[in-house]
Amino acid sequence: MKIEHLAIWVTDLEKTRSFYERYFGATAGDRYHNPTKNFSSYFISFKEGARLELMQKPEIPGLANPAQEHLGISHFAIAVGSKEKVDSLTEKLRTDGYKVAGEPRTTGDGYYESVVLDPEQNRIEITI
Incomplete structure (x- = not known):
């Protein structure tokens, strides 16, 4: 499945x-x-x-603060292929005015990722 x-x-x-x-x-x-x-x-x-x-x-109501963590789907991750691509895409999004909610880093479970918000404030992990 x-x-x-x-x-x-x-x-x-x-x-x-x-x-x-x-x-x-x-x-x-x-x-x-x-x-x-x-x-x-x-x-x-x-x-x-x-x-x-x-x-x-x-008529679908929005959340009062969609960027704040809430119950339901928390995020989805998009793999871009390399640490360098994570870094460069994160910076491109920041430069273009999108919020970086989590700076590029290696997480405790071994992922290299950043977190950005899309135009609707959905959390996207950009990972390798």
Whole structure:
């Protein structure tokens, strides 16, 4: 078995799609829109086969502080291939105005990673 995809609710579907395409090399499929349910989404695919569904429905309430830890999915990790790529992508995101929530480091369980927040304040671990 494998996880087929993860889905996240977003307020700005196009901005979030562009973020994953630009910084993580994801490719978006066609935008799906269901006017009856006031729902739109994109499936975005990563080179190694993982997929993320970005979903938008205006009446879904947001969290008071989405960047703060909360129950539910805490984060997802994207492997970029090397320590140098973790460092350079983290700096690129910082320079472009995205929040770095965890500086690059080796964790107690042996991962080299940083943590950044996407445009919707979802936590992404950038790892080797």
